[in-house]
Amino acid sequence: MRLLHTSDWHLGRSFHRVGLLDAQRAFLAHLVDTVREREVDAVLVAGDVYDRAVPPLAAVELFDEALHRLAGTGVPVVMISGNHDSARRLGVGAGLLGRAGVHLRTDPADCGTPVVLSDAHGDVAFYGLPYLEPALVRTALDARGAGHVAVLEAAMDRVRADLAGRPAGTRSVVLAHAFVAGGAASDSERDITVGGVAAVPPEIFDGVDYAALGHLHGCQTITERVRYSGSPLAYSFSEAGHRKTMWLIDLAADGTVTGERVDCPVP
Template sequence: MRLLHTSDWHLGRAFHRVNMLGAQAEFIGHLVSTVREHAVDAVVVSGDVYDRAVPPLAAVELFDDALHRLADLGVPTVMISGNHDSARRLGVGAGLIDRAGIHLRTEPAACGTPVVLQDAFGDVAFYGLPYLEPALVKDEFGVEKPGHEAVLAAAMDRVRADLATRARGTRSVVLAHAFVTGGEASDSERDITVGGVAAVPSGVFDGVDYAALGHLHGCQTITERVRYSGSPLPYSFSEADHRKTMWLVDLDAEGAVTAERVDCPVPRALARLRGTLEELLADPGLARHEEAWVEATLTDAVRPADPMARLTERFPHTLSLVFDPERAPDDPEVSYAKRLAGRSDQEIAEDFVAHVRGAGPDMDEQGVLRDAFDAVRADEAVKEVAR
């Protein structure tokens, strides 16, 4: 069976001040063409269809168009909700849409109930594991202390239990939206850390033939059977080095996996430039970036006059301008944001405690801080679901 694995469309999201709806529509057209041209048997979409729980009308209309075009092809599509989606909204009408071959899986309780498709070699069971917010699903899965690994492992236990009841030789595909150990994150993914831990081990997916992952925006191979498709379009400058693709995955009669990448159309290249204003304006080696979307970081000791206006004369698609004079890391003038870059909420809070009282928190106090952050995150998740 040939699968097309994609995820993280983030319909309705902009790139800085650029409306991406046109590029997203172009991607949908490319997706449909790829399904047709490569004789795809099933499409899997691993979450974050929308960028937010209540998407703009134009994004909903684009999604509706995508569903109609996929249904018209007669190729089954399996989708799950991600952490940006409202699972309840995305899942409205799922039972009816099933009849058109579009299978929306947004209910955690249905993790062990697959969509079963057939090819010349027999059945392939597709298990949809929507994004599982630990605080909200711990009771459903009987998990005492919520965490991503615990709830995902419990969901996979249901998958394996169901798979064990099926005919010998049934192949299996799991769709999941999670941060798996070994994956490389970017700035555009929403933090899903719980209890100080965001990642789960890839071994949680043992026992299935292919795990089609969503959440991380870079196309990545965790193992031969566990892969991220990444987002089809860039949503932050941290993705400047990404090659935006989908996975074309073949499952043979024994469930062995072969996969190749299919490039996605992107409207412009991304470039992150750093130097003094005069260096950026004069360097001939930067000519290749003149039509790119540009993030420029200026290192001038003194802020130059009209830097954006001058930059856009050479780089007309400059979207982000950062002023970051070269200074030693311990220089008191180094910005607060720079000192905090790449640090978790937990680490920042622990440093604050150490700064205030002269000693960092002990293990019990670290636990109190973790519980507090988890409680806030759970409360935000409940509010998001209720919207």
């Protein structure tokens, strides 16, 4: 199964008072073209769709346009909320959008409920872990501690429990929005250290075939199975040297992962 992994669109963001909507529109057109040209089977969007909880109307309109174009490709989309998004606002209409093939995962309670897609080799279960603010989700997830590690462990316990009950050979993908140890930060990510130590170990995702991460704006490989796509545009001068890309991930029948970086347009 071929996956296109992207994140951190930050629709509505400006760069030193210069609006970026035209550049973001060009990226989204490129994303849709890539889905068609590279025969992608599923699009993964790992959070921070918007730049703030209450985005400007023009950003909402661009998001709506992007969803229509993606739905028009007939390729399923799995999308989670990030720390910049309002999970409740982004998740409005999730049931209806799911019927169109756009699967929003913004509720922590749904961490263990996957979107299941199939190819010639069987099922692939996609688990969406939206940004988990420890103080807000600890009780709901029955986490054993108060920090980021504890709530992500609790969410991953639900993922593994569901996966254990599925047929042998079911492949698995997790989308998560978090700061994973070993990742390199830039100046444009919002600090998430409030509520506990921000960084979580990559081993927290053991047991799944691929973890599609969002939050850090540089494209990077933590392990072969744990990767950040990075943001499609530079949102700070610290990203001047970044090569902005998406990950094209091929998930083999045995769960083996191979990745290729697909360049984003540079305005």
